Amino acid sequence: MVKMEDNTQNKDCRLCLLRDLADRDAQNLYQYVIKAQNMLTESEKISNTEYEERLSICRSCSDLQNATCMQCGCYVEIRALKKQVHCPHGKQKW
DSSP, rough: OOOOSSSOOOOOOOOOOOGGBBBBHHHHHHHHHHHHHHSSSSGGBHHHHHHHHHHHHTTTOOOOEEEETTTTTHHHHHHHTTOOOOOOOOOOOO
């Protein structure tokens, strides 16, 4: 896990997912992500293996910041799970 410094300024975390961040706000948002994921039906989700592969690709993308895709503005941990959704990056990484 990445431990964010506890100070008055908000630190940006490039290449981080919400599940990787240790601060309370990120963990509260991660609980939201889990709820959103659980609302999807199994037929709407990709396999766990493919999901982890997508997240790995997102982690290496320069457009990932604070668990958010800067191309589309969504949390990658939700977007990457959806079967009918693709990477919004122009190069279509997944």
